[in-house]
Amino acid sequence: VPELAEVETLRGQLEEEILGEEVLGVSVFDSKLRGSEVLFRGRVCAVKRHGKALVLTLEGGDVVIRLGMSGRLKLGAPERPPRLTLRFPGGEIHLIDRRRLSSIGPLGGLPKGVDPLLGDPPLVWDSSRPVKALLMDQDFLLGVGNIYASEALFVAAVDPFVPASRLSPEERLRIFGAVREVLLEAISLRGTTISDWRDLYGRPGLYQERLRVYGKEGRPCPRCGSPIRRRVLSGRGTWFCPSCQVQ
DNA sequence: TAACACCTGTTC
DNA sequence: GAACAGGTGTTA
Numbered sequence: 001v002p003e004l005a006e007v008e009t010l011r012g013q014l015e016e017e018i019l020g021e022e023v024l025g026v027s028v029f030d031s032k033l034r035g036s037e038v039l040f041r042g043r044v045c046a047v048k049r050h051g052k053a054l055v056l057t058l059e060g061g062d063v064v065i066r067l068g069m070s071g072r073l074k075l076g077a078p079e080r081p082p083r084l085t086l087r088f089p090g091g092e093i094h095l096i097d098r099r100r101l102s103s104i105g106p107l108g109g110l111p112k113g114v115d116p117l118l119g120d121p122p123l124v125w126d127s128s129r130p131v132k133a134l135l136m137d138q139d140f141l142l143g144v145g146n147i148y149a150s151e152a153l154f155v156a157a158v159d160p161f162v163p164a165s166r167l168s169p170e171e172r173l174r175i176f177g178a179v180r181e182v183l184l185e186a187i188s189l190r191g192t193t194i195s196d197w198r199d200l201y202g203r204p205g206l207y208q209e210r211l212r213v214y215g216k217e218g219r220p221c222p223r224c225g226s227p228i229r230r231r232v233l234s235g236r237g238t239w240f241c242p243s244c245q246v247q
Numbered sequence: 248t249a250a251c252a253c254c255t256g257t258t259c
Numbered sequence: 260g261a262a263c264a265g266g267t268g269t270t271a
Contacts, residue, residue, distance in 0.1 A: 003265065032254095052266075069265050070255085099254050101266065129248085138267085145265060194265070195257080234248075237263080 002067040004143025005186035013200035015047040021088045030083035036104040039063045051142030068101030070196040111138035121176040125164045132160035133234045147214045152178040154213045159245045213239040
């Protein structure tokens with residue numbers, strides 16, 4: 001799950017719960033995360049997000065948490081065995097991850113794209129790559145993953161397969177605006193829960209009820225009624241309306 | 248840019 | 260059994 005909207009949801013909730021709190025202890029239960037316990041030292045000075053990465057700034061240094069496809073953080077009792085547990089005065093926070101693709105590390109190697117909620121649209125929309133692949137490139141734009149790329153391109157009425165270099169300036173602005181709009185609404189609904197995603201308190205998000213095309217193959221387009229199609233683009237499922245999203 | 252690897256679970 | 264799933268890093 002965790003794209004920008006989900007990570008931003010967690011970031012805000014973590015800030016509420018642990019800002020200023022001291023890490024009392026760390027338990028690592030998954031050998032693949034061995035060694036990461038030494039990163040968590042001191043009080044929490046800031047809870048930041050860089051695209052889809054969560055960055056905890058502690059007195060002992062910065063820790064980057066990447067949630068992968070199915071990772072999440074849960075305050076209080078975990079409903080499945082955690083990979084790692086952080087203890088704070090107010091309670092425990094568990095990293096839970098069915099697929100074990102999440103990772104923890106020191107600061108470094110963060111992608112250099114623009115945050116769509118903070119920055120201006122990128123100026124260089126390079127090359128012949130399909131626009132959806134570009135939107136998901138974390139060195140171009142931060143935080144957009146497969147769900148929100150499909151949704152934003154539908155809102156902007158742009159074909160995901162069109163080479164980015166062929167987009168007009170108006171279309172670029174429309175796409176950027178659609179990305180922001182979709183992400184802001186998803187944040188306000190605590191993200192999209194398809195199967196794994198839950199917020200810090202274990203609650204599902206609500207944006208799955210607003211999805212227009214993602215996962216909707218064969219269902220009618222909300223704009224024109226044509227059946228939504230699914231095709232593969234750079235190895236990822238891509239849903240779109242073949243009638244509204246043509247160049 | 249594509250394919251695969253990393254993982255595990257669910258669905259066809 | 261095979262295909263597929265929110266991400267990302269490496270390899271051909």
